[in-house]
Amino acid sequence: MTTQSANRLFGRRILLGISAGIAAYKSAQLARLLKQAGCEVRVVMTEGAQAFITPLTLQALTGEAVRTSLLDPEAEAGMGHIELARWADIILIAPATADLMARLAQGMADDLLTTLCLASEAEKIMAPAMNQAMWRHVATQRNAARLAQDGWRLLGPASGDQACGDVGPGRMLEPEAIVAELIQPISEAPHENAPAQGLHVVITAGPTREPLDPVRYLSNHSSGKMGFALATAAAELGARVTLISGPVSLSTPAGVERIDVETALQMHEASRRLAASCDIFIGCAAVADYRAEAAAEHKIKKREGEDGLTLSLVKNPDIIADVAKQRDAAGGRPFVVGFAAETRDLEAYARDKLVRKRLDMIVANDVSAAGLGFGADDNAALLLWRNGEGESGASLPPQPKTQLARAVIERALGCLTPRPVH
Structure with missing residues (x-):
């Protein structure tokens, strides 16, 4: 109450x-x-x-x-x-x-x-x-x-x-x-001297759903908790926050504008539109890599004598990479933070993604660890970021996602100026 x-x-x-x-x-x-x-x-x-x-x-x-x-x-x-x-x-x-x-x-x-x-x-x-x-x-x-x-x-x-x-x-x-x-x-x-006062932060969160037919879809186990925790932390630090959320069962954080989407294409459209005018863009959503080439108009039925089903899938747009490209073309905004959910070789995959997708910062976590990651209230992360002096990093031990989110937002604010040279 x-x-x-x-x-x-x-x-x-x-x-x-x-x-x-x-x-x-x-x-x-x-x-x-x-x-x-x-x-x-x-x-x-x-x-x-x-x-x-x-x-x-x-x-x-x-x-x-x-x-x-x-x-x-x-x-x-x-x-x-x-x-x-x-x-x-x-x-x-x-x-x-x-x-x-x-x-x-x-x-x-x-x-x-x-x-x-x-x-x-x-x-x-x-x-x-x-x-x-x-x-x-x-x-x-x-x-x-x-x-x-x-x-x-x-x-x-x-x-x-x-x-x-x-x-x-x-x-x-x-x-x-x-x-x-x-x-x-x-x-x-937020206090008038809050560190994020005057900044616009856009965050994607949750899974996407890619329809196969009117009753089935491709998705993943993302609960959206980390993205919503990031939105809460950014708002508490004084930022204007827009949260682009896939289908989750979470309440919107106080003071946060929420845009609900279902598919990767819808999230892509909203992200590109908002990235043009924000200061920090954080891609925390677990976006489906593929979607059906054409969703069936009616429910796909099992057929007698057929033991398998072949689906034709096409690749979804890479939202975080497209936002980074959009930022480069526009001349330096927004500061782009990506997430990497991995099950092995955490640091190697994170460093590769940071460079390959031209990100400013990446938050990597091992989703195979017991009690952490998808659906859990706690998480641990490896933070990597780039600045004028090169690449830096920090390991954040297991902790509530609310605390982890605060640390991520504060690190992004600390990196915001000066911006790295791409």
Whole structure:
């Protein structure tokens, strides 16, 4: 349970607005998490939102009646919408559709939710969610910029698979990521002189999944714990952190922006896009080396008389090497840190990868060691890095991944300037 001293949400009154997007199903989990964080939560739904999730569901989760209409005679007998606008400390709209963003950007008040937004002096936050083409459209981008100027805080959207089948930016942030953005523990807020203050750190974490057919995929045993520990450490040291995560069952660290992906190609696209504007890029994800040349449209069936199955695989892009190449072409950013999970000849393979992929630093660990590596809470590592004086290294003994992550981030910060010559 989060305590008041460590959680800015404890005791806050949050008005959760839900508009008509498929991501509305995530709002139920969001309401539950806000309640767990100690918030009072009341829900307002647009008419269209009720086609995706029922008011009864939100009422059961919050313990409060859900408001859906500006013209509710019983509620408005006492000017209910004004009372609700004054009640809220924070108005959080999730999902916020392109239509709702457009109406709010123009100052419209044609339903209960938009009316409350205009009538309230509460802190205003929204999590956009829409098709990737709608998000990229010049009108939506103009509306997003206008809303930011008007004092709205926009969380996301994230990039990845969408319900319509498209892939790209427009996914609503996961409920855990939204709460993490809001909760920002006061006791852990970065000091203005924190060593990573002003830096943008991008980290990949977890496995990737490469579909073979609608029910099977190629993957690995990565839990994502090390990447998430790195994200936590970087945020605590003052950095702005973006975490590109494969499918894991971990909560987003406080203060960290999370982008969920499934496949290596999706992780590659997100990494190249973000690497262009970050200071440190850490490739901690266990990316599948190969994917199916063509995933089967239907489930692959066993055939009588055939004892084997032949799969045609193609190589996935080398994300960390491509980021390093992108850095060289752009003139020196970001500082690139790679990971090497090995089962033998740890130092030899790590040194080869450091040079061959033109990395600035590498973190190598022996995943065959008992109690360390994939899925474990502890790890040990060999750190190798390059600077103006050549190559240096250090061995980190077995320790909790949280401590190891802190050591890795601090070493990367120490190497950031001066940069090695490639």
